[in-house]
Amino acid sequence: DGGITQSPKYLFRKEGQNVTLSCEQNLNHDAMYWYRQDPGQGLRLIYYSQIVNDFQKGDIAEGYSVSREKKESFPLTVTSAQKNPTAFYLCASSIASGSSYEQYFGPGTRLTVT
Amino acid sequence: AQSVTQLDSQVPVFEEAPVELRCNYSSSVSVYLFWYVQYPNQGLQLLLKYLSGSTLVKGINGFEAEFNKSQTSFHLRKPSVHISDTAEYFCAVSEYGGSQGNLIFGKGTKLSVKP
Secondary structure, three states, rough: OOOOEEEEEEEEOOOOEEEEEEEEEOOOOOEEEEEEEOOOOEEEEEEEEEEOOOEOOOOOOOOOEEEEEEEOOOOOOEOOOOOOEEEEEEEEOOOOOOOOOOOOOOEEEEEEOO | OOOHHHHHOOOEOOOOOOOEOEEEOOOOOOOOEEEEEEEEOOOOOEEEEOOOOOOOEOOOOOEEEEEEEOOOOEEEEEEEOHHHEEEEEEEEEEEEEEEOOOEOOOOEEEEEEEE
């Protein structure tokens, strides 16, 4: 089945540690996105990538980094510079980066930093 | 700048009753509109989208939404809800003709269907 895989589903880290969240898609989509979801806040865009080896900052990129070395993969690193990293992180992809295209979402990773 | 307002954070309703989840947007340009559903601890799934044409859009699971340009609204409706419709619903907007595909989401409405 085609889809988006995020692993792990739950992740626990100590404050001050960097952590990388995995996102893989087998939909052959060009564009990929990372969102952060906090209770009552909706989804906020962290980074997006329109094509391999290219990515742009979203609304809340500070304290995060990404790479896009392969079409299928778009890992997100939450660095120690992110002041409030505990959140639900969602990865998405779309066939292309145009605004009319539906985004498909992964199941999410819940990160808890203590 | 675009923005999306979902007017109700929580909507309780009894099973088999009709429901309307309200969404208003603000934009200086034409937009595309989307409704997504999120079940607990899961990702989002597209319910329906408005790109152009008929202002009444039908989606999955018996949901429909109507685009009203003059009122800048895109309310989601279902004539008879089921327990399984309990979830959080998100309205989202993207700029017409935009090349980056960025979606602006509302803060969500939690629909709670009671027996």
